[in-house]
Structures are given as structure tokens and as C-alpha cells.
Amino acid sequence: MGILKDRFKAKADTHAAEIKELLSKNGDKPIGEVKLSQIYQGMRGITGLVSETSLLDAQEGIRFRGYSIPELREKLPKANGGTEPLPEGLFHLLILGELPTAEDVNFVTSVWQRRSHVPNHVFATIDALPLTAHPMTMFVTGVMALQTESNFAKQYAEGISKKDYWSTVFDDTMDLIARLPRIAAYVYRRKYKDNKHIQPDGLLDWAGNLAHMMGFEDEGFKELMRLYMTIHSDHEGGNVSAHTTHLVGSALSDPYLSYAAGMNGLAGPLHGLANQEVIKWIFELQNEIGTKSPTKEQIAAYVKKTLKEGKVVPGYGHAVLRKTDPRFTAQMEFSKKHMPKDPLVQTVWNIYEVVPPILKSLGKIKNPWPNVDAHSGALLVHYGLVEYEFYTVLFAVSRALGVLASLCWDRALNLPLERPKSVTTRSVKLWLEGKDEIWEG
Numbered sequence: 001m002g003i004l005k006d007r008f009k010a011k012a013d014t015h016a017a018e019i020k021e022l023l024s025k026n027g028d029k030p031i032g033e034v035k036l037s038q039i040y041q042g043m044r045g046i047t048g049l050v051s052e053t054s055l056l057d058a059q060e061g062i063r064f065r066g067y068s069i070p071e072l073r074e075k076l077p078k079a080n081g082g083t084e085p086l087p088e089g090l091f092h093l094l095i096l097g098e099l100p101t102a103e104d105v106n107f108v109t110s111v112w113q114r115r116s117h118v119p120n121h122v123f124a125t126i127d128a129l130p131l132t133a134h135p136m137t138m139f140v141t142g143v144m145a146l147q148t149e150s151n152f153a154k155q156y157a158e159g160i161s162k163k164d165y166w167s168t169v170f171d172d173t174m175d176l177i178a179r180l181p182r183i184a185a186y187v188y189r190r191k192y193k194d195n196k197h198i199q200p201d202g203l204l205d206w207a208g209n210l211a212h213m214m215g216f217e218d219e220g221f222k223e224l225m226r227l228y229m230t231i232h233s234d235h236e237g238g239n240v241s242a243h244t245t246h247l248v249g250s251a252l253s254d255p256y257l258s259y260a261a262g263m264n265g266l267a268g269p270l271h272g273l274a275n276q277e278v279i280k281w282i283f284e285l286q287n288e289i290g291t292k293s294p295t296k297e298q299i300a301a302y303v304k305k306t307l308k309e310g311k312v313v314p315g316y317g318h319a320v321l322r323k324t325d326p327r328f329t330a331q332m333e334f335s336k337k338h339m340p341k342d343p344l345v346q347t348v349w350n351i352y353e354v355v356p357p358i359l360k361s362l363g364k365i366k367n368p369w370p371n372v373d374a375h376s377g378a379l380l381v382h383y384g385l386v387e388y389e390f391y392t393v394l395f396a397v398s399r400a401l402g403v404l405a406s407l408c409w410d411r412a413l414n415l416p417l418e419r420p421k422s423v424t425t426r427s428v429k430l431w432l433e434g435k436d437e438i439w440e441g
């Protein structure tokens with residue numbers, strides 16, 4: 001693993017020196033103003049975090065280390081005979097800030113292949129849960145059981161210097177990412193395939209092996225997994241899963257604990273669980289109307305009914321984005337190439353035409369456009385992955401690439417314990433009366 005780790009350390013040292021210089025000259029510059037309303041509204045629009053791996057532009061969407069999704073689909077190395085980027089390359093880009101060569105990608109693939117062994121007690125722990133448990137509960141439980149393998153936790157207990165934290169966090173990151181496909185596939189086969197498991201194929205790439213262990217050998221599905229794992233990986237630092245991983249990591253909880261905490265956030269319906277909600281919502285629509293190909297008028301009526309019942313239209317809206325999510329567009333392009341006649345995919349496209357004008361007409365929704373979750377389920381169903389409760393687990397495997405690359409940077413830059421100030425409404429009232437000493441923490 002030497003090469004990547006050494007390159008990371010060299011980059012991190014240079015970057016830390018740059019930040020030191022930048023702060024010595026500009027550390028007192030105000031970066032924004034916080035309005036009272038913002039602290040009651042989920043801290044929207046407050047800049048309060050550093051996350052080096054990606055940046056979200058409200059109009060353009062996500063850029064990973066400055067590269068847009070269309071650029072990365074073109075520039076990142078592909079599997080032999082494939083056309084979609086290998087997620088190993090995206091990880092290389094996130095952690096080093098440099099586009100990888102094919103050789104760099106092969107190196108990451110081979111490290112993850114070598115480190116993918118999952119000890120038996122992890123499977124036994126998952127087996128202790130009832131089959132009715134949600135796949136995300138099984139997955140995170142598996143990750144928690146795997147925490148016994150944390151090098152960081154062991155070395156911290158033995159006593160290591162602060163300046164060496166990054167090294168074992170880096171090792172844990174590579175181990176954990178390497179092992180996640182095995183845990184995810186185990187959960188899938190246990191819950192949906194009579195507990196009949198498939199051994200890893202030591203020659204396959206990370207996403208291809210995940211597809212294989214789940215029981216999907218179609219090359220189209222493997223390509224979809226490569227694209228899916230690439231585009232779901234990171235969405236700057238303030239979203240629930242990234243922020244939680246960073247926050248918990250700031251307490252020096254090891255990468256297993258930090259990632260598991262973040263994924264519990266991903267399991268929320270306003271975050272990663274929305275992809276299961278989308279497909280569930282479309283299946284309910286099909287059932288209610290009694291057709292696999294509802295018309296635009298039928299879709300519009302169902303959308304209005306959903307809103308009237310006080311529910312959200314899943315897959316639409318975003319806390320930061322104000323245009324169609326480029327992750328939605330990438331999946332739409334994939335489906336136009338591989339399955340343009342699929343009725344479920346066509347329904348997703350019809351929903352895309354129908355929903356935005358309806359949401360706009362309500363006047364209160366800041367972003368009426370689709371997010372990443374609006375399309376993913378239809379692609380998965382096309383290849384036979386119909387068990388939609390499992391979808392967030394795939395999201396979680398992908399999200400590891402971004403949140404754990406960021407965690408390596410957090411420790412390499414020695415970022416401190418995160419601890420923002422909170423207030424009570426009583427203290428706010430006193431402050432408004434001019435008794436501002438109550439702000440003292």
C-alpha cells in the first residue's frame with residue numbers, strides 16, 4: 001500500500017503548510033453572517049466546515065476535486081471492455097486530488113482485493129438479527145462488529161503521537177472500504193436469497209465483485225455498479241452522512257465507528273433512504289392505477305394526491321441544489337444507452353416532465369428538480385434487483401469512498417474536536433433584550 005499512502009502523506013504535509021500560511025494571513029476574515037432564523041432552520045447556508053474532497057454548486061451540482069460528473073465519466077479509467085468509470089479511480093482522485101492513471105487504479109484494486117477478508121464473527125453478528133431487520137440495520141451492525149479490526153483504536157489504546165493518527169486512519173480506511181462489498185452482499189443474500197452466499201472473485205474490480213457476490217453476473221449490471229459507486233460517493237461535507245462521519249471522527253472515534261454513525265444518518269428517509277422511497281412510491285402508483293405505464297395525466301393526479309396527503313414527492317428537492325442533479329442526468333444517460341424501452345425507466349422520465357411544474361406551482365419548494373434518488377431504483381429493477389429496501393446499502397458502500405477519504409484528510413490536517421455553540425430560545429429572548437452576556441459558552 002506504500003505508494004498511495006506515501007503520496008497522500010506528502011500531499012497532506014504540503015496542504016497543511018498552505019493552510020497554516022493562509023490562516024496566518026487571513027484567519028480573522030469574516031466568512032459570512034449568521035441570521036437568527038438560520039439556527040432554527042437546519043443551519044442552511046451557514047459555512048462552517050472544511051471538506052477537501054468535493055464541492056457542491058447549487059446550479060451545476062457536485063464537482064469532485066474540481067471535476068464534474070460528465071468529465072469524470074470521460075477521464076477516469078474503465079474496466080476492460082467497459083465504458084463507466086472505476087470507483088477505485090474516483091477514490092484515488094478524492095484522496096490525492098489527482099486524476100489517476102490506469103496503473104494507479106490497478107494498484108487500488110489490488111490493495112482492496114488483498115484486504116477484503118471479513119472475519120466470521122461479523123457474519124455471526126449479522127445472523128443474530130431477525131430476517132425482518134432492515135438491510136441498513138444489518139449492514140451497520142456488520143460494520144460495528146468489524147470495528148474489532150480497527151488499527152487506529154488499537155494503537156490509540158497503546159498510546160500514539162497525534163502526528164501519527166493519520167497513518168492508522170488511512171490503513172483502517174483502506175481495510176474498511178475493501179471489506180464493505182462482502183458485508184453488503186452478505187446482507188443481500190441472507191435476507192433475499194435463502195442465505196446462500198457467493199464467494200468473492202479475487203480477480204474482479206471492487207464494484208464488479210460486489211455485483212458478483214450479490215449474484216448478478218450481467219456485465220450491464222457490473223457497469224451500472226461502477227457508475228453508481230462513483231456518483232454516490234461524495235456530496236461535499238454538510239450532508240447528514242458526511243457531516244456525521246466527520247463529527248464523530250473529530251472525537252477520535254475510529255473510522256469504523258465514524259462511518260457506521262454516518263450511515264445511520266444515510267438510513268433516514270430525507271437522506272439516502274429516499275431511493276427506496278422513490279421506487280416504492282412508483283410501485284404504489286402502478287398498483288393504484290393498474291398499469292406499468294401510467295400516462296402523464298395519471299402521474300400528475302397521483303403527485304397531487306401525494307401532496308394533498310401531506311407527504312413529500314420522493315426524489316425531488318434538495319437542501320442545496322437548485323437544478324436537475326447531474327447524478328440524475330448521468331443515470332438517465334446510462335438508461336438511454338442500455339434500456340430505453342424499459343417501461344419503469346420511461347415512467348421515471350415521464351415523472352421528470354410532470355413533477356417540477358407541479359412542485360413549482362406550490363411556491364414554497366426551493367428546488368422542484370430531481371435529485372440522485374429519483375432515477376437509481378429504476379435502473380436496479382431493470383437488472384432484477386427489485387428488493388428496494390436494500391438500495392440504501394448500495395448508497396452506503398459508495399458513500400464510504402467520500403466520507404472515509406475526508407476522514408483521512410481530517411486526521412492528516414489534525415482538525416480539532418467539533419463543538420459548535422448552541423443556545424436556548426430563552427437565551428435568545430434575553431439576547432434580544434440586550435443581555436448579551438448569555439452567549440458566553
Ligand SMILES: CC(C)(COP(=O)(O)OP(=O)(O)OC[C@H]1O[C@@H](n2cnc3c(N)ncnc32)[C@H](O)[C@@H]1OP(=O)(O)O)[C@@H](O)C(=O)NCCC(=O)NCCS
Nearest residue numbers: 270271274312313314315316317318319364365366367371
Ligand atoms: C431534500 C429535502 C429534505 C430538502 O429539504 P429543504 O431544504 O427543507 O427543502 P425546501 O426548503 O425546498 O422545503 C420547503 C418546503 O417544501 C417542501 N418540500 C421540499 N421538497 C418537497 C418534495 N419533494 N415534495 C413535497 N414537498 C417538498 C418541504 O417539506 C417544506 O415544506 P414545509 O415548509 O411545509 O415544511 C426535501 O426536498 C425533501 O423532503 N425531498 C424529498 C425526499 C428526498 O428526495 N430526499 C433525498 C435528498 S438527496
